[in-house]
Amino acid sequence: MQPERAVFASGSFAHIAAPYDSDESWLRLVLPVIVEALREGHDILVVTGQNRHDMLTERLGEDAGRVDRRLRNTWYTHPARTLTAYHEYAEPWAKRQTLLIGEPVWLGRGARDLREWVRYEAAINLAFADAPIVALCLYDRLATPPQVLDDAMRAHPWTLGGDGLRASEGYVPPKSFLLSGDELPFTEPPPARITVPFGERDLSMVRQAVAAAGENAGLDRDTVGSLVLSVSEIAANTVEHGGGTGSVSIWASGDELICEVLDPGGRLDVPLPGFLPPRPESPRGYGLWISRQLCDLVETRITDGVLRVRLYMILPNRR
Numbered sequence: 288m289q290p291e292r293a294v295f296a297s298g299s300f301a302h303i304a305a306p307y308d309s310d311e312s313w314l315r316l317v318l319p320v321i322v323e324a325l326r327e328g329h330d331i332l333v334v335t336g337q338n339r340h341d342m343l344t345e346r347l348g349e350d351a352g353r354v355d356r357r358l359r360n361t362w363y364t365h366p367a368r369t370l371t372a373y374h375e376y377a378e379p380w381a382k383r384q385t386l387l388i389g390e391p392v393w394l395g396r397g398a399r400d401l402r403e404w405v406r407y408e409a410a411i412n413l414a415f416a417d418a419p420i421v422a423l424c425l426y427d428r429l430a431t432p433p434q435v436l437d438d439a440m441r442a443h444p445w446t447l448g449g450d451g452l453r454a455s456e457g458y459v460p461p462k463s464f465l466l467s468g469d470e471l472p473f474t475e476p477p478p479a480r481i482t483v484p485f486g487e488r489d490l491s492m493v494r495q496a497v498a499a500a501g502e503n504a505g506l507d508r509d510t511v512g513s514l515v516l517s518v519s520e521i522a523a524n525t526v527e528h529g530g531g532t533g534s535v536s537i538w539a540s541g542d543e544l545i546c547e548v549l550d551p552g553g554r555l556d557v558p559l560p561g562f563l564p565p566r567p568e569s570p571r572g573y574g575l576w577i578s579r580q581l582c583d584l585v586e587t588r589i590t591d592g593v594l595r596v597r598l599y600m601i602l603p604n605r606r
Contacts, residue, residue: 300379300415304443304455306426306436310342313425316447317388318346320423324386325350332376334362335390335425363392366407367579370414371564379418390425393435401435402466403584408442409464410562423447438466461558472590473597476547480538487526493535494519497546500537504544505603513581514546514600520574521548521596529553529594539602543583546598553594560587 307313317333321343324331332355333343340358344351355376363369377385391404411422424443426436441459445452459465483489483496497518501511518535525533530552537546557563561575575596579585584599 300412300418301421301445302412302415302443303421303423303445303447303452304426304440305423305447306428306431308428312449313339313427314342314346315449317343317423317425320386320388320421320447321347321354324384324421325353327384329384329386330377331355331386331388332357332373333388334359335388336360339390359390359392363389363404365583366403366410367562367576367585370407370410370562371580373411373422374414374564377415377418377420379415379420382419384419385421387420387422388425389422390427393431399584401432405435405438405442405466406464406559407562408439409459409461410559412442412444413461413557413559414563464558473547473586473588473595476536476545477538477540480536482534482536484532484534485522485526486532490519490522490526493522496535497537500546501544501600504539506544506600507603510600514544514598517578517581517585517598518546518548520577521550521598524574525550525553542602544600544602548596548598550594550596551592553589553596555587555589555594561585 305316307316321331321333325347331353333340334357336359340356343354347354362372373387373389377387391408393401393404396404408424415422424439426439428436431439440446440455441457442464443455444458446455481496481500483493485493494515497515498511501514506514522533522535525531525548529550533548533550533553535546535548537544539545561579564576565573575585575587578596578598582598583601584597586597586599588595
């Protein structure tokens with residue numbers, strides 16, 4: 288049995304990176320995998336550009352109607368939300384075999400945004416662990432920044448190339464996955480900031496301060512509501528599961544409004560916290576996940592036993 292077919296036959300999760308450098312090499316990598324999945328009656332979702340969808344339609348003929356398709360420019364808009372969309376499509380707790388083929392958008396993104404998308408790739412290994420899912424991630428060598436390609440290879444246990452499927456020598460499991468600089472503490476907030484200490488009885492004061500700061504910065508009503516909910520969830524988690532007391536600092540920097548929740552007794556018990564939706568039966572894990580869904584960016588650091596969670600919202604006319 289070919290290695291590619293063995294992956295499908297295993298019924299377990301496989302996360303595969305597939306670099307390519309031309310339309311022809313893209314088809315050589317993707318088409319056999321789709322044909323095998325069609326033969327086995329698996330669910331198939333392909334997320335790529337319109338030109339690639341047209342290529343598949345031409346090659347698959349009538350079978351093209353059996354393949355779900357999405358455009359990557361409208362699918363890969365936000366790492367945490369995209370992961371949730373895949374999660375909802377594939378239902379990893381279900382038993383049906385699914386093929387997910389995706390081609391993230393890398394051009395035009397800033398350095399920090401690129402890092403979040405690489406973390407998203409690492410989080411996929413947690414999202415679908417032990418599920419009957421094959422996730423094939425395509426990388427155009429000519430359009431993907433070299434550092435992104437190197438980091439992304441570390442997030443995939445398997446690589447598919449012209450010589451077939453093989454285990455990735457540089458793979459790093461999610462619990463150990465770090466990007467350069469992740470171990471460094473945050474820079475200190477500027478002196479011109481609003482700081483609100485809080486305990487169990489002060490969460491309404493935190494919400495009021497965040498709402499006022501968001502409105503003064505020009506955020507629209509819905510965005511203010513999203514930021515207030517996100518900060519409130521993290522602060523409530525600090526009270527219930529962290530040190531019991533903490534503080535929220537708020538300031539504007541460049542084109543963003545930033546809120547930092549400081550938790551002196553906080554900890555992070557899972558890798559890549561907040562990227563995965565909690566299981567339906569779980570009473571915990573919603574705070575960071577909700578925040579990642581609602582905010583433009585969420586970053587976490589633990590320095591000297593203090594957990595800092597920073598939530599970012601892009602200001603109007605900068606989106």
